[in-house]
Amino acid sequence: MKQIQHQWRVTKYNPDNRDEHGHYTLVEDWTSPYEIGKTFDGNELTLDDYLRVEEAYIDSAIAFMEESGIQSVRVLGLEGSITEEDRASFLYESEFEGIVLKEDSLVDLGVLRLIMKMVLRDFIWCQLYDGDRFFIHLGTDYYMYIGSHVNCPAAIEWSTTNSLFVEKETSPYGISEEAAVWEIGWNELDDEAKMLVGEEDVTGIPLDECRRIFRLSAMHPVTGSFVIPRKEKGFFQRYLKHQMDFDLYEYRLWGGD
Missing domain, CATH: 3.10.50.20 (Cloacin immunity protein)
Structure with missing residues (x-):
């Protein structure tokens, strides 16, 4: 695949809190849903707080997808599946069982929401893409990267209005055919x-x-x-x-x- 022209890092992390090397070190913040109940910068991370952020990530990705004219995406690099340990988690949802996950599956917006939840909650890992036109990369420490063949000003505005930060940044998870x-x-x-x-x-x-x-x-x-x-x-x-x-x-x- 060729490198997609427009790429962004979309996260809950305010870039003002990065040091001179770009590392997010100036404030303490959560990086995983399994830190619910812990205190960061004087505030306890509650389940409701987490779910609001999770929903913002998913809605943001879909806003970029829709502005890019993409109706469905494919699963790439699928790892993991729902286990008995996952089923015992307070983050488990019975709807996850209805998804037939396999490499290269074509998924629509409804299924995409559930897959993104599963990835953000560390149950599975995968990338989501549409050839050379679009991708969603969910990385470690609750980082999300989005790429599109077109600029997406409306999606950027939606994301910033909903407490996310959008920065022009190339995804570290992309692999071009030339470099593979x-x-x-x-x-x-x-x-x-x-x-x-x-x-x-x-x-x-x-x-x-x-x-x-x-x-x-x-x-x-x-x-x-x-x-x-x-x-x-x-x-x-x-x-x-x-x-x-x-x-x-x-x-x-x-x-x-």
Whole structure:
């Protein structure tokens, strides 16, 4: 994917409270919903306080999305799923169970709201994007980055009116196709931890063929981790010095930076 022209950092953090290096250190602030009940800068973070901020993040992202003319986005780099421990959390909502989450799923605004809640509450992690036109990156410490193919003055105004701060900032989570690298790694079949015992860089691998094999959309950048099917040994062996042995190992293609 090409780098999207307009990118912003949208957060609850006032840039006036950053030091000369851009670090947010001049006041104490919460960075996770699991700090509800703690005191920051003399104020207790209540559940209601948290939910107001969470809703502002989600509504802000949707405002940017709508101004960009985007009706749906795809899931990229999905990690995690709802666990029994999550179900016991006071932040769990039964509606989360109705979402069928998988890599490259196409989601509309209604589902997007729930997915963003799950990411902001640390139940799962993923990026949300529409090719070279739009993205939402939810990072660590409650940072959100948004990119669009058009400028979004109305969304910026909405966000600032609702106690968020919008700064022109390139997302640290974006990966361009030009900067991406691909590797094939393998672990022993009986290793539940899936610790790699070997890996090799692969160059010149045709991404369109990888998209076909892993059933990805045409816009997917083939970043992330994908289990290589045994039946595709012939295709991937062309790019490896290691002799693939599916009776001993599980193989994965990984793409990233």
